[in-house]
Amino acid sequence: MTEIIARANKFKTRVDEALGDDELQRALSVIRGGFVKKRLHARTACRDFENLSNKAVQIKDQTLANLDYYLEIFEQNVNKSGGHIHYASTPEDARSIIKTLCRNEAAKKIVKSKTMVGEEIGLTPFLENEGIETIETDLGEYIIQLRGEMPSHIIAPALHLTRGKIRKDFKDAHTNLDENRLLEEPKDFVSEARAIMRQNFVTADIGITGANFLVAETGSTIIVTNEGNGDLCEVMPKTHIVLSSIEKIVPGLSEAAILLRLLARSATGQPITAYTTFSTGPARSGDPDGPENFHVVLLDNGRSEMVGGEFHEMMRCIRCGACLNHCPVYQAVGGHAYGSVYPGPMGAVLSPKFQGQKEAHDLPRASSFCGRCVEVCPMQIPLTKMMRKWREKSIDNEAVHSKLLMRTWAFLAKDPVKYNLMLNLTLPLLSRLAKISSIAKLLPAANAWIKHRDLPEIHAVTFQKQWRRQQNG
Numbered sequence: 001m002t003e004i005i006a007r008a009n010k011f012k013t014r015v016d017e018a019l020g021d022d023e024l025q026r027a028l029s030v031i032r033g034g035f036v037k038k039r040l041h042a043r044t045a046c047r048d049f050e051n052l053s054n055k056a057v058q059i060k061d062q063t064l065a066n067l068d069y070y071l072e073i074f075e076q077n078v079n080k081s082g083g084h085i086h087y088a089s090t091p092e093d094a095r096s097i098i099k100t101l102c103r104n105e106a107a108k109k110i111v112k113s114k115t116m117v118g119e120e121i122g123l124t125p126f127l128e129n130e131g132i133e134t135i136e137t138d139l140g141e142y143i144i145q146l147r148g149e150m151p152s153h154i155i156a157p158a159l160h161l162t163r164g165k166i167r168k169d170f171k172d173a174h175t176n177l178d179e180n181r182l183l184e185e186p187k188d189f190v191s192e193a194r195a196i197m198r199q200n201f202v203t204a205d206i207g208i209t210g211a212n213f214l215v216a217e218t219g220s221t222i223i224v225t226n227e228g229n230g231d232l233c234e235v236m237p238k239t240h241i242v243l244s245s246i247e248k249i250v251p252g253l254s255e256a257a258i259l260l261r262l263l264a265r266s267a268t269g270q271p272i273t274a275y276t277t278f279s280t281g282p283a284r285s286g287d288p289d290g291p292e293n294f295h296v297v298l299l300d301n302g303r304s305e306m307v308g309g310e311f312h313e314m315m316r317c318i319r320c321g322a323c324l325n326h327c328p329v330y331q332a333v334g335g336h337a338y339g340s341v342y343p344g345p346m347g348a349v350l351s352p353k354f355q356g357q358k359e360a361h362d363l364p365r366a367s368s369f370c371g372r373c374v375e376v377c378p379m380q381i382p383l384t385k386m387m388r389k390w391r392e393k394s395i396d397n398e399a400v401h402s403k404l405l406m407r408t409w410a411f412l413a414k415d416p417v418k419y420n421l422m423l424n425l426t427l428p429l430l431s432r433l434a435k436i437s438s439i440a441k442l443l444p445a446a447n448a449w450i451k452h453r454d455l456p457e458i459h460a461v462t463f464q465k466q467w468r469r470q471q472n473g
Contacts (some may be wrong), residue, residue: 038269077219083282083294091121107205113230115210116137137229152335167367207233211244266320298447345373364390
């Protein structure tokens with residue numbers, strides 16, 4: 001977690017690095033050509049999408065208003081099915097609980113499906129430091145594990161990588177790989193990873209998965225995948241541990257069905273993912289497969305404080321990633337620039353809460369406030385409004401010159417006479433300076449702007465003055 005905080009503090013440096021990385025820019029182009037177009041097609045094809053979205057918002061709001069009740073119902077039904085619930089207030093608590101469960105099983109090897117909560121608490125490096133071999137089985141997560149990196153996207157962890165880089169990583173890690181094997185197509189990488197993973201599924205002591213939803217009425221957990229690795233993590237090892245956060249709870253199966261219809265369409269543009277798996281306790285008598293032990297670890301990590309507060313609506317998030325895919329800032333710099341487990345607009349709201357406002361104060365500023373994230377969010381989360389709240393909160397921590405600039409602006413903006421006088425004096429000068437790029441770079445903050453984009457044309461005459469001239473003929 002210390003590393004994550006340090007990365008967040010270097011946001012501006014990482015943005016410059018990302019914008020200057022041609023290979024990363026090529027990799028990021030898949031967002032605009034893939035996720036965005038597929039989501040639009042899926043959204044258009046689903047005629048009742050808007051109605052589903054409205055229902056989903058009502059479901060989550062009603063659930064969050066009675067969160068303690070549904071968590072109790074969920075716990076009762078998990079216990080009834082033979083499973084066990086563990087509550088973790090902090091990441092440290094969650095890691096400690098999972099460590100104890102591993103020690104109780106004398107576990108030496110763990111296979112793990114993709115879980116953002118696992119990334120949030122730094123689970124994989126923690127277990128490896130404890131001497132427990134932990135293998136990421138999602139292809140994207142496996143690739144970044146080989147590289148020792150964080151995910152750059154919540155649904156496509158290795159989105160930032162080109163095939164050339166992945167090919168080199170595979171050849172470096174898989175020493176028995178035939179030198180003549182080209183690994184050109186996605187199926188080639190999948191086949192190579194599958195050959196490694198199959199033996200791990202068979203020999204693992206524990207399987208760890210996340211959960212997209214928790215169903216109170218049945219005590220079930222739900223995961224959605226396109227690779228099937230999550231299913232194998234659940235049924236092959238002796239013990240299955242589900243790591244989830246408390247807001248993933250939904251009342252029943254009918255409510256879960258509505259949210260599932262929104263999730264895949266918003267995330268990958270699919271009507272439904274290849275695998276949608278429900279797990280309800282350990283294997284029962286007569287079941288052909290399944291774990292002997294079933295544990296659910298529920299993480300809070302500040303979420304209960306968000307319920308009913310100014311960031312309450314963020315708790316509706318179903319982690320589809322649509323806001324990332326459509327964000328022009330994310331499209332330009334990728335996920336690693338944010339230095340946070342949760343990048344993009346959603347991360348700009350969550351990271352200051354989870355990591356601390358001081359450590360992540362730059363992230364709410366990483367937005368053009370164009371509103372695309374709000375427009376495509378299936379849960380209708382007002383992301384720009386909440387980013388603005390974090391900006392307001394950070395004013396007290398600003399440098400003296402920033403505070404003086406804001407106060408000066410407020411002083412002028414409140415008085416039309418003073419404001420117009422200021423415009424009439426400064427606009428002609430700025431208009432001339434903008435035409436001379438070498439001089440424009442000397443203006444405060446201008447160099448950071450025009451380094452990666454054109455300086456917009458500045459008109460010497462205000463719109464109001466032009467309007468009055470036109471009205472006067």
